[in-house]
Amino acid sequence: MTQAISVEEIKAAMEAAVPGCRAEILRNESPSAQHSLLIDHEHAVNVAAFLRDDMALRLDFCSCVSGVDWPDREITEKVKVKKTVTTPEGEAQEQDVEETRKTMIPGFLEAVYHLFSIEKKHGPVVLRMRTVNRGGDARLPSLTPVWRSAEFQEREAFDLYGIVFEGHPDLRRILMWEGFADYPMRKDYVPPAEDDVEAVAK
């Protein structure tokens, strides 16, 4: 898999072609070195269409669409802070106090698109989109109008992760049955007990 064009070049071309679009390069430290581009929601379809139609890029083949779940994370770190402490003697004194601080990193859902060019035979270019949160705002623009191949895979991401792709022509459950309530691929999904046939068959 030869990555003919670097992500930086693509980012530059993208931002030049689609005014106002914001893209961020996410580095991939693993040996595969498949870096990805995080793009914003508003311009996603335009960016995708540009990537597909640009004569230099011609990313006409969207190979793989994956949903990824990043649940809320709590990062605990110990920080040294200067604090004024009242000593037993009644006198205020500045001391170095260790304090644990908890930071919540809000979770989000992510859709990852692996793009290749059949015409130019290069790739992969990895495109990412992130939802605002994992709850009611788990929405992303659908890229199915640009690449038909995303049709079933976006449905799958909707089915298993609960990402609502806006603009998808036929967003229904695909692998689970209609009426299934939860999103089984999410990290916090609790499967029903094995012998609970009722819950499974619902």
Add this chain to the structure above:
Amino acid sequence: MLGEGIVKGLAETARNFLGSFVDEERLTTVEYPEERLPQAEAARNFPFLIYDGDDAEKGLRCVACQICEKECPPRCIHIEKSKDKKPDYVGKQQFYPAVFDIDVSVCMSCQICVEVCPFEAIRMDTQFELSTDDRFGGLLWTKAELAKTNEYYHSIHPTEAGETDARLDEEKAKVAAKAKPAEAEMQAKA
């Protein structure tokens, strides 16, 4: 011309029809219960536990390390470690499995347990006629059902068993070699 391909096809089936009476190649059916194909040496079906010697309890190689239990993809192995210890093949005191169950209705014959076992204790059987009328109990194999002799292992996978034995002998020799100086030391001390 219309019909040419059809006639060709008819000739081909006729050739196979007649060929089936004369040509071994054209009648590949093996009439199973009466005729059997020789099994491939690498064939695998469900796992079994090897024991050395005659006593299944005493000679069991498994030391209840539970690696296979953890690595088993469908999680069909259930092991309970013993409280006491018994000597293994080199004489070292080791735990042994008080309970070792495999649910073969869940097992998918993937051989991962064999690969991860550091003690050469679990191997794949080739027995495949295992039908039973007991859907649950009959398919849950306990330690007693799983334990088979090393000779049996040799009879089903001779090459692999030979290699395993060689490896074990080597280890035994190593332990013995280590033990000897120790013994000598002990003697010297004495």
Add this chain to the structure above:
Amino acid sequence: MSLSFLILALLTLGGAVAAMTLHRLVHCVLALTVALAGLAGLYLNLGAQFVGLAQILVYVGAVAILIVFAVLLTRGAEIASQMDSSRQGRFSALAGGVATAAAVFAVLAWVVLHSPTLSAPAATMTQVAPQAAMQQIGDALMRRYVLPLEVMGLMLTAALIGAVILALEEKPEAQ
């Protein structure tokens, strides 16, 4: 009146009555087929082999199937034939049916009573040898009635072509 005639007559009449009274259209068609087959049996019973067999071939084999197709394509098969529920409607339907049946019967009776065979002596009524009957039909068709036959053939061909044209016209419309 022989036993076979009785059976066949009952079959024919029974089929005809059923065809009128049954509720489901497809049942009616099947009952009608029974009536037609019974009629064919009557022909055979009279020794008119060719007419009898042609009756089966044409009416049972083709006409019945045609009706069935027509019924299916108009989807009448799914709906029980809609009976007029009002008493008055039912009465007028019955009256109309009886009147039609009576008229047909009267015409047929008149024809039968005035047919020359009835006045002929009984001796000539004996059955004609089947072989001769077939030959006679062939001869009559090919010699005496050859012109009507040809005209009829031409007409049917025209009808066939017309049907094809009708079917063709529908095709681009459907696509």
Add this chain to the structure above:
Amino acid sequence: MSAMVTRVVLEEEESARGVEGELLEISMGPHHPSTHGVFRMDVRLDGERVTRLKPVFGYLHRNHEKIAEKASYLAAIPYTDRLDYLCSMTNNWGYALAVEKLAGIPVPERAEYIRVITAELTRLQNHASLIGFLLQDMGASGTPLMYAFREREKILDLFESLTGARMMCNYMRFGGVRVDCSSEWLEAAQNIASSFPQFLDEYEQLLTGNEILMARTQGVGALSAELAVNAGITGPMLRASGVNYDLRKVDRYGIYDRFTFRVPLGDHGDVYDRYMIRLLEMRESVKILEQALAAIPEGPIIDPKTRLRGLRPKAGEAYGRIEGPKGELGFFLISDGSTNPYRYKVRPPSMINLTVLEDMCLGRNVADVVVILGSVDIVMGEVDR
């Protein structure tokens, strides 16, 4: 059988042109003789002409991806066998390739050769049996299928003697393969490679010139190159539409750059082209096999430095893909540095190739739907995962 049509209701609907047409809604499947497993198509028919077709699947769904995310990198391999259960070898390879990319694992040369040999054998048996299934769908009462299975059996025997199992091979590992093959095995593989063209000739004699087959397949289910590319169609189906895209040539993964072979391309993209492309591909596969068997070197079969158990790749991600017999089989892995993949995603060619099923079937009749579906080459284990 009546369960199949319980949902069916005669429905009156005005067709687009305002002509009152009679539309029949049929639920083909999930228990239908030619849906290749439990697959359903909600079909709306006008007479026998298809006016709408919606594929419905998931009956075999077992959340393969979740299972793999809960298992270690090693324990996921036997599960990949069960994706496309006709081609476990290539599934193994796809996954192994992705892990190798993720963790930067080298593969010894001999292992690469063995991989090519087993993968091409897999391709042979997959294509051969697919054509059998296709003809079965066309109503050829099993003869082509039986001939295909006769040959497939030989290949499966070969797999059994190498890996211990006929279909669920569980053979490849990241960093190489599990066991080495003997010289006798290579000889047996050579025998198959040299006798396979004979079988192909026989197959073509039986089928290719057959007027009925040509009439049933030519012009049926045509797929344009543009749509095929846009809809992500891969594998023989894409090449039948005339697009030159074979990952063995494009990515040159493994050691495919060492072999000379050609990529057959169709011009019409119809069922007949898909059938012929597969036949021609088998002939090319035989060529690769011959070359690989002649050149296979001695050496180790697995990278000695790689830990199979407890592999912890550095945090990151990788997308690895191979040219499976059914199309591009991709694996997308995200590692968070633990022993289990954080995200494990399969790009199933069977499922994505179904995207255009409706486009290919509209306006054709039921008999064509069956044939078109047969030519897509799906295995429900992979579609549903």
Add this chain to the structure above:
Amino acid sequence: MTQAPVQQLDQIFVMLKHWLVGYVPAAAQPVVSSLLSVVAILALFPALFAFTTVLERKGLGRMQNRYGPNRVGPFGLLQPLADGIKSLTKEDVVPRTADKAVHFMAPLLLVAASFLAYAVLPVGRNMAAVNLDAGVLYFFAVGAVAELAVFMAGWSSHNKYSLLGAMRAIAQMISYEVPLILSSLAVIMAAGSLSTVEIAGRQAGYSGIWPHWYVLTPWGLAGFLLFMIAATAETNRSPFDLPEGESEIIAGYYTEYSGFKFALFFLGEYLGMFAISGLGITLFLGGWSAPFSFLTWIPSWIWFFAKLLALIAVFIWMRGTLPRLRMDQLMNFAWKFMLPMALLVMVSAGVWRFLPHGVLRWIVCFVMIAVPYVLLGRGLLQGKKIGKRTYRFAE
């Protein structure tokens, strides 16, 4: 009356019947005589059906490199017995929404109609149940009833696949009846009779060692092939098995039948196949007459059944080889190929009759059929642009 033993063997069944009938009072003799014929038909052809199912499965098996049934009885010959027991003991499922009466009657009507056809088949010298003057007409008339049975089965099941199957079956049977009857018309013209017994009798003579079979003329051969193709379609056999194309519409009109009713459909189908093959033999293959004059010592009924089995073998062979046609192709084939060819065969048969004996009439008749065949065949394939293709390769 001194008859050679060979002739006695030939007429053994006829004599047996006479002997049996001799025991009953004269008034009952016609009834008993026909009853005996009916019993013979009812016993013989279902037995042949049973035998054919094994033969078919074994033959198909051999074509597909397998054994076929070989477990029940010697060589699996008792397989039909096991199948029969199975179908008898199976639950008879009738769908809740089915039209029960019609659903029940359909298989009976089909089998009855199929049996009726045998009345006019001369299975040996002097061995036809009835010598009807319009025998061929009778045969087709009775065959038409089968269409109705198929419709009844398909409609009454209240299943869409059944209905589709029935529609397909009827459309197909009606379309192929035309070439079927037209190609037999050529023989009827040549023989100058509609009676099957008469037609078989006309072909019983020999010139040298060669028999006077109609199939041994150019128009006869073409007519025979057309007749057999139409017969395959009439009996819904592969490659014309669309009405029951299992990969498309499950089992067509008998999807909703199980157990013994299913077996009856099976029986009806095979009986239809035997009957129409029997008619083909009578019309084109000289009925019960021996293929060479020096083989006449073999009893006539053996010849008839030998020919019947040979034709069945061909049916099986085709089934083992060919994929199924599609509905529109089937119709195209019937109306654009079979019909014109059948008409040409008729004309050719007329020409054959009026041209003097000699090479000329062979050539004329042959050309009359061969040239249109090639042209029509080409039109059928190239009109749809069907043919072999060449492929390009990327390096």
